[in-house]
Amino acid sequence: MRLTGSEIIMECLLREGVHVMFGYPGGAILPTYDAMAKYEDRLHHVLVRHEQGASHMADGYARATGEVGVCIATSGPGATNLVTGLATAMMDSSPIVAITGQVPIPAIGSDAFQETDVTGVTLPITKHNYLVTDVDELAYTMKEAFHIARTGRPGPVLVDVPKDIQNAVTEFIYPEGHLILPGYDPPAAANSHEIDAALRLIDQAERPIILAGHGIMMSGAMQEVRELAERAQIPVALTLLGKGALPEDHPLVIGMMGMHGEASSNLAIQEADLLIALGMRFDDRVTGNLKTYAVNARKIHIDIDRSELNKNVRADVGIAGDLKTVLKQLLPKLERKSHHDWIHQIRDWLEDSSERDILNYDTPGVLLTAQVINDIWRHTGGDAITVTDVGQHQMLEAQYYPHQRPSTLLTSGGLGTMGFGFPAAIGAKFGVPDEEIWAIVGDGGFQMTLCELATARQENVNVNIAIINNHFLGMVRQWQELFFEKRYQATPMVNPDFCKLADAYDIPNRRVTQRDEIEDAVAFARSINGPTLIEFVVEKEEMVYPMVPAGADLHDMKRRPKPGE
Amino acid sequence: MxxxxxxxxxxxxxxxxxxxxxxxxxxxxxxxxxxxxxxxxxxxxxxxxxxxxxxxxxxxxxxxxxxxxxxxxxxxxxxxxxxxxxPHIERDLALIKVRSDDAYSRNTLTEICDRYPARIVDVGPHVAIIEMVGTETFVEKFIDEVRPIGIIEMIRTGIVSMGRGTRIHDTSVTRRDLARAALQASAMRNGRIV
Incomplete structure (x- = not known):
């Protein structure tokens, strides 16, 4: 079958199981857009309003489904607009394939119109990238791109396709069977010495704790982690992206760790004599000061990326492998244990935390973000997929919206990308159309990508947008309050009327200023099959507690004073 | 050595x-x-x-x-x-341009080069170029000896290294070849000619 490069791209997407792509046309990608017409019935193209939105949508799709998300952009500015989304996906190991147009090969290097060295620009923020220079290599390259994006530690892969390659005609053969990638061989299983060493440490531990990360879900090791925790009675602390790895109402789950984690989790980590780190990477937001981090604990670290072992924290037993495979090797030899005193100790800390919970305070006449998020959780039956932006609302979501199922909290953890939430929610909806999706965003971040309201309208995407509007860049304001003597430089925001804005896009909307209006507004949003927007006007100067200041010891938390303190 | x-x-x-x-x-x-x-x-x-x-x-x-x-x-x-x-073999190569405009410097140079795996590869009226090959430390020791004569210019290649014995650090797999082979094979299976 003789096809053009553009048609080959479409054929490859179909063979990789893609049924939706997010993109924006332009000169250098036009042949590919032209070829789309023939494939319209099988490959749906979503026209975004800014390429950054396309990259976040592909990312949201990938996070919700575990499949590769696809975004398309033209050369030059189209491609550079993808950069933030690629970096976001890179940091959170999200599998996406980005296809960009490039100027024709003879024009490369001549500073042609809309020419940018896109493989150069994206080199440090992609898992791998390609500039295709021969149409005969296009199909193979596409197959490689998908394979690399979804296997091992997943990540974004970019394929830059010059316009003349898109137009060139060749015999299309999709490579069958295994790819030959001598330099790419993600680790799978552990060796028996590693398993024995890990078992020995678990057996000796009196105060063990599991640090559950995103990798559990990417490996599909939820059941194995649960078995490990239950059989050896080990409490489980979650990273932000690890939320959902185990149901949060599981008695052994003690909550999120890190800068805005549960105090009990952080104290438990500092008191533990063994950390079992599963599919997480000891980010600075998780560890605080490395010099004082879990100094009494030995560490077992299992991650598919060997370069994560001993990067930030020295592992006594470091295993590079696929978590599910490794745990399946380990579990048959694992003895039953009980750590009654240790678990009891953590419960005591938890009780102290609940006394400091803002929801247990008497706060008449004000609407708090914690109330909004907790009420959305309650009124949706706690079963919706939430997609957050970045900042105070993100941390409060993590604290007040318990997740029972894997991949139900989609959030930009590593890069902390404002503007991620709303487009990622759109992408997620295309991936899991039967799920209820809430984009929980701040007034700051939402305005970074709100142009995608038009996309949501055009495609009638059933996404509920909850804008937490405190008229501030809340988290930056919190830092200014704590560390810059309340000098609120460039954080107060004069915002548009979000409801009028929604009106302009023909999107049904509500404004909520009182807690007793929340239930109704949530019901309203759920009743509409299409995008809705609810603006929650909340208290201006809220704080997120507990807080480990950047670089401080993990146990050195700023706590909310107890009532009467 | x-x-x-x-x-x-x-x-x-x-x-x-x-x-x-x-x-x-x-x-x-x-x-x-x-x-x-x-x-x-x-x-x-x-x-x-x-x-x-x-x-x-x-x-x-x-x-x-x-x-x-x-x-x-x-x-x-x-x-x-x-x-x-x-166990491994490592080599560094240095080209060193030194002053050689009097009998003393020329004699000293020859004497030093005799004690090292070094060769004088170019001689002019005022300067000579020496090629020195050896381990990194050996090359450095040589440079230290030559330095008093007066180094004018120098370039080192940096270390190359190879493990001793039969432990092989190489691969016969090259991706481009095999990718092509795979394509051809799959084309032949489908009864097509690439």
Whole structure:
């Protein structure tokens, strides 16, 4: 079958199981857009309003489904607009394939119109990238791109396709069977010495704790982690992206760790004599000061990326492998244990935390973000997929919206990308159309990508947008309050009327200023099959507690004073 | 010739696909991870598709392993090894232009070169060029001896290194060839001609 490069791209997407792509046309990608017409019935193209939105949508799709998300952009500015989304996906190991147009090969290097060295620009923020220079290599390259994006530690892969390659005609053969990638061989299983060493440490531990990360879900090791925790009675602390790895109402789950984690989790980590780190990477937001981090604990670290072992924290037993495979090797030899005193100790800390919970305070006449998020959780039956932006609302979501199922909290953890939430929610909806999706965003971040309201309208995407509007860049304001003597430089925001804005896009909307209006507004949003927007006007100067200041010891938390303190 | 053990220096050897942009990927990785390296050499192997890199790190083996683990993640890097304690041969080559405008300097030069695997490769009325090959420390020792005569210009290639014995650090698999072969095979299965 003789096809053009553009048609080959479409054929490859179909063979990789893609049924939706997010993109924006332009000169250098036009042949590919032209070829789309023939494939319209099988490959749906979503026209975004800014390429950054396309990259976040592909990312949201990938996070919700575990499949590769696809975004398309033209050369030059189209491609550079993808950069933030690629970096976001890179940091959170999200599998996406980005296809960009490039100027024709003879024009490369001549500073042609809309020419940018896109493989150069994206080199440090992609898992791998390609500039295709021969149409005969296009199909193979596409197959490689998908394979690399979804296997091992997943990540974004970019394929830059010059316009003349898109137009060139060749015999299309999709490579069958295994790819030959001598330099790419993600680790799978552990060796028996590693398993024995890990078992020995678990057996000796009196105060063990599991640090559950995103990798559990990417490996599909939820059941194995649960078995490990239950059989050896080990409490489980979650990273932000690890939320959902185990149901949060599981008695052994003690909550999120890190800068805005549960105090009990952080104290438990500092008191533990063994950390079992599963599919997480000891980010600075998780560890605080490395010099004082879990100094009494030995560490077992299992991650598919060997370069994560001993990067930030020295592992006594470091295993590079696929978590599910490794745990399946380990579990048959694992003895039953009980750590009654240790678990009891953590419960005591938890009780102290609940006394400091803002929801247990008497706060008449004000609407708090914690109330909004907790009420959305309650009124949706706690079963919706939430997609957050970045900042105070993100941390409060993590604290007040318990997740029972894997991949139900989609959030930009590593890069902390404002503007991620709303487009990622759109992408997620295309991936899991039967799920209820809430984009929980701040007034700051939402305005970074709100142009995608038009996309949501055009495609009638059933996404509920909850804008937490405190008229501030809340988290930056919190830092200014704590560390810059309340000098609120460039954080107060004069915002548009979000409801009028929604009106302009023909999107049904509500404004909520009182807690007793929340239930109704949530019901309203759920009743509409299409995008809705609810603006929650909340208290201006809220704080997120507990807080480990950047670089401080993990146990050195700023706590909310107890009532009467 | 005395093989002197080097202190606190580790060598990382990487086999990489000889493709455009590979050096860029590796340089970008070193910059991004703030890896400090001492020297880096790239050269052809007996396989045209594969280049071999020798990276000299002024640090302990643990640091070298960090570099190796990160290098291994690059798709174009086929194999990486840290050469630490295992027996190996290493060579550095220096071209040194020195003053040789009187009998004393010329005699001293000849005398020093006799004691080292060094050759005078070019002699002019005022200067001479010496080629010195040896281990890194041996080359440095030689340079120290020559220095008083007056070094005018110098270039060193950086270390290349190879493990002794039958342990082979190479691969016969080259991706481009095999990719083509796979395509051809699949085309033939489908009764088509590429």
């Amino acid at each position: 005395a093989q002197q053990p080097t202190v606190n220096k580790v060598t990382v050897v990487a086999l990489v696909e000889n493709e455009p942009g590979v050096l860029n990927r590796i340089a970008s990785l070193f910059r991004r991870r703030a890896f400090n390296i001492d020297s880096l050499t790239v050269g052809r192997t007996h396989k045209p598709d594969i280049s071999r890199m020798t990276i000299r790190v002024d640090a302990g083996p643990e640091y070298a392993r960090k570099i190796a683990n990160n290098l291994q993640k690059l798709v174009n890097v086929i194999d990486v090894r840290v050469i630490d304690n295992e």
